[in-house]
Amino acid sequence: MTKTLSHSSEETQAIAAELARHLVGGEFIALIGDLGAGKTTFTQGLAAAIGSTARVKSPTYTVMNEYVVSSHPTIRRIVHCDFYRFTKAEELGALELDEYRRLDTVIVAEWPDALPTVAWEPAYTVRIEHKDDQSRIITIEEGV
Numbered sequence: 095m096t097k098t099l100s101h102s103s104e105e106t107q108a109i110a111a112e113l114a115r116h117l118v119g120g121e122f123i124a125l126i127g128d129l130g131a132g133k134t135t136f137t138q139g140l141a142a143a144i145g146s147t148a149r150v151k152s153p154t155y156t157v158m159n160e161y162v163v164s165s166h167p168t169i170r171r172i173v174h175c176d177f178y179r180f181t182k183a184e185e186l187g188a189l190e191l192d193e194y195r196r197l198d199t200v201i202v203a204e205w206p207d208a209l210p211t212v213a214w215e216p217a218y219t220v221r222i223e224h225k226d227d228q229s230r231i232i233t234i235e236e237g238v
């Protein structure tokens with residue numbers, strides 16, 4: 095487990111980039127934290143470090159965004175989900191999210207509570223807590 099204090103969005107993205115170095119593809123990453131904690135900001139840093147040139151935008155209204163990468167040795171795709179507005183299990187079924195679980199794909203999910211815990215065991219769980227306006231406590235654990 096690592097626990098780091100971030101003082102800015104850039105620092106949060108740098109912490110995400112450090113996590114990205116450990117990824118090879120096939121991982122599911124759970125992002126936990128209040129609204130505005132920095133989950134999407136963290137994902138931006140992660141995606142950029144993996145090699146996405148597209149700017150990661152919050153998928154709050156689209157539920158899921160997909161980014162293709164070509165410069166990484168083993169990762170070809172990043173899927174960024176936000177289940178904040180998710181209530182129903184059948185909505186989840188309609189997404190056919192299981193199709194995205196491939197060895198060349200990293201899946202990152204904000205508000206992953208909607209996911210069935212058995213099938214969606216995270217490789218890493220990232221917790222972001224507000225400390226003050228600009229500071230966040232970021233805890234990264236394997237599994238959980």
Ligand SMILES: Nc1ncnc2c1ncn2[C@@H]1O[C@H](COP(=O)(O)OP(=O)(O)O)[C@@H](O)[C@H]1O
Binds near residue numbers: 105133229
């Ligand atoms: N240390 C920090 N880490 C991440 N975001 C920060 C930090 N300090 C300020 N912010 C701001 O907090 C907001 C986080 O928003 P966002 O990443 O969309 O949060 P979430 O996805 O968790 O709702 C952004 O406006 C960002 O600029």
Ligand SMILES: [Mg+2]
Binds near residue numbers: 135
């Ligand atoms: Mg977000």
